[in-house]
Amino acid sequence: MGHDTAEWVYVGVICGILAWVGVDSWYIEKLVDDVPKDAEVIKVTAQQWFWTFEHQDGTKEVGQLHLKKGQPYKFEITSKDVNHAFNMPDWVIMQDAVPGRINKAWFVPDQVGEFPIQCREYCGLLHYNMRGTLYIEDNK
Amino acid sequence: MVLELAKPRPIWQIMFSTHHTDVALLYTISSLAFLFMGGVLALTIRAELFAPGPQIIADSITFNRIFTVHGTTMLFLFAIPFASGIGNYLVPIMVRYKDMAYPKLNAIAFWMIPVGAALVWLGFSDVSWTAYAPYSVIRAPGPAADMWIFGLKIIGISSVLSSINFVVTILKCKHPDLPLSKMPLFAWSMLTISLMTIVAIPTFAAALLMMLTDRLGVSGFFNPAMGGDPIAYQHLFWFTFHPEVYIFILPAIGMMYEIIPRFSRKPLYSQSSGIFAFVMLAIIGFASWGHHMFATGMSFTEKTVESLCSFLQVLAAFLIRQCHLTFSHMILTG
Ligand SMILES: [Cu+2]
Ligand SMILES: [Cu+2]
Numbered sequence: 001m002g003h004d005t006a007e008w009v010y011v012g013v014i015c016g017i018l019a020w021v022g023v024d025s026w027y028i029e030k031l032v033d034d035v036p037k038d039a040e041v042i043k044v045t046a047q048q049w050f051w052t053f054e055h056q057d058g059t060k061e062v063g064q065l066h067l068k069k070g071q072p073y074k075f076e077i078t079s080k081d082v083n084h085a086f087n088m089p090d091w092v093i094m095q096d097a098v099p100g101r102i103n104k105a106w107f108v109p110d111q112v113g114e115f116p117i118q119c120r121e122y123c124g125l126l127h128y129n130m131r132g133t134l135y136i137e138d139n140k
Numbered sequence: 141m142v143l144e145l146a147k148p149r150p151i152w153q154i155m156f157s158t159h160h161t162d163v164a165l166l167y168t169i170s171s172l173a174f175l176f177m178g179g180v181l182a183l184t185i186r187a188e189l190f191a192p193g194p195q196i197i198a199d200s201i202t203f204n205r206i207f208t209v210h211g212t213t214m215l216f217l218f219a220i221p222f223a224s225g226i227g228n229y230l231v232p233i234m235v236r237y238k239d240m241a242y243p244k245l246n247a248i249a250f251w252m253i254p255v256g257a258a259l260v261w262l263g264f265s266d267v268s269w270t271a272y273a274p275y276s277v278i279r280a281p282g283p284a285a286d287m288w289i290f291g292l293k294i295i296g297i298s299s300v301l302s303s304i305n306f307v308v309t310i311l312k313c314k315h316p317d318l319p320l321s322k323m324p325l326f327a328w329s330m331l332t333i334s335l336m337t338i339v340a341i342p343t344f345a346a347a348l349l350m351m352l353t354d355r356l357g358v359s360g361f362f363n364p365a366m367g368g369d370p371i372a373y374q375h376l377f378w379f380t381f382h383p384e385v386y387i388f389i390l391p392a393i394g395m396m397y398e399i400i401p402r403f404s405r406k407p408l409y410s411q412s413s414g415i416f417a418f419v420m421l422a423i424i425g426f427a428s429w430g431h432h433m434f435a436t437g438m439s440f441t442e443k444t445v446e447s448l449c450s451f452l453q454v455l456a457a458f459l460i461r462q463c464h465l466t467f468s469h470m471i472l473t474g
Contacts, residue, residue: 007413018451026444033440048279082275083370085435096436098371099274100364103437122268124279125201 035106039074042067046077046084046097049126051117063132065117067109068139074106085121088134096121109136158243160232163250167225170253171218177261178213181206204266205284211269212288215388216295217257223391224250224302227330231306234327236315241308245301252298256291263287270381273362273373277354289352296341296348303334310334325414329394332418333387336425340387344380347373371436378429386425390418420456428453 042065043054053065067073077086079097086105087094095105117132154162184206188197197203228246232239240246265288267276276285310331314323323331351373353359360366362373401408408414430438430446438446 007410014455018455022447022451025447029440029443029447082279083272094435098436100369101371101437121272122204122275124204124266124275127204128200 032105035074035104036072036108039072039106041074041076044075044077044086044097045080046086046119046123046130047080048082048124049119049130051086051119051130051132053132064135065132066135066137069109069112069136070139072106072108074104077103077105082123083121084119084123084130087118087120088115089118090115091134094120112136112138158239158247160228160240160243160246163240163243163246164225164227164229166250167221167228167253170250171221171225174213174217174221174257178210178218181210181213185210201266204268205264208266208268208288209260209264212260212292213257215269215384216292217253217260219388220295220299221250221253223330223333223388224299226326226391226395227306228302231309231327231330232313234324235310235313236318237309237313240305241313242305246305249298249301249305252294252301256294256298259287259291259294263291270377271351272377273351273354273368273370274364276351277363278365282355286352286355289348289355293345293348296345299337300341303337306330306334307338321412321415325397325408325411325418326391326394328415328418329390329397332422333390336383336387336422339426340380340383343376347376347380350376371433374433374436375429378432379426382429382432383422383425386421390421417456421453424449424452424456 040056042056045052045054050063051065053061055061075086075093075095077095077097078101079099081099083099084097085094086097088107091107091109093105093107095103097103113136115134115136117134119127119130123130154165157163184197185203188195188203197206228240263284263286265280265284267280267285267288271280271285271288310323310327314320350359350361354361354363354368360368362368362370364370397408397414428446428449430442431450434443434446
């Protein structure tokens, strides 16, 4: 094999891998963007240094969130002061909470249990301790 | 270096010199000093995180200050000045000129760095190296944050001045017998990053000014309470600092291009694909800043465009790897 052949095979393989990863991530991004119609809205408000959750029926929770298994949820995430980020590592959800904006994320819990919620954008003094707990309960 | 050992001079002769090798020594030595200072902070962070709960750092604000100054030091006081140091030493030699184009400007650019460094280290701010608004505007304690802003402002001006110097040295003072296409790839990497710096830094410089006036309360560019948009800051910031990633890495790759062919005793496989990769990285580097902001609530279209640009970026980066492939090929086949 001459130099040129080796070079072009290399470039071709790289382009192929990039195209594969690119199409796959585009497809997943579309899924992430597409909120189910029957999703229940949870308003997530971040502030230094705790989380407030408001359910669709108006009930509020601070630092903890109780959800039902099998029900789709849409989070509307915002902040009252500085930037934070709403992160539930076990459910691969991470979205910044930016003052003046409402960001969305959604998921359908398919497992009961207790999961951590944490702030993932540096927000000052107690950022390390800006945590919450997600409780997923059986929907009977 | 060897020259210094053979014929020692008093340190003040080097300090007040404007000759490119002397300024290069100052750059290299001070940036290595900052590497160790930043490294001490890094070790402090790791020691603190060795076990859960507080270990050696008294409170969280101190911890936040330490990681801020660590990041700022490593990026602005080590990575950029170190490349300038090596570039100062080698670029005039590689383009066969007696010195940098503007020797006094060169020395001025260097001496701005200790001033900026003093502001960053004496302030010991807690804004984190990205200094995202609105935290840096409405909550970060002063005067530390303001000193951080001024420090980075000065370091930014310094790197623009030294970049102008490199560009003029390479394009205007290069020996007429040496065409650009034959110029050593390390000099090419310095030319590329100097042009990138000149395009990239002004955006961050503007963002720093806006942040300062926001902090003073006379404007509200990034403050939602005054109708501003915190995301605007992130766009300005990453438009500078995504390209900056390549500004950090290209001199190192340029050095590899020089070192590996010499030690493997084979000529460089393809000079032109090295140049092509540098130029590609530089151009596409300005189109993919948004991949740092995927979690900020971008629209689907923005995300798609930015992903596409990032993939092109990866492709350009792989073109550089291709030369590494060549090196291993050369070494294996003899
Ligand atoms: Cu937070
Ligand atoms: Cu980037």
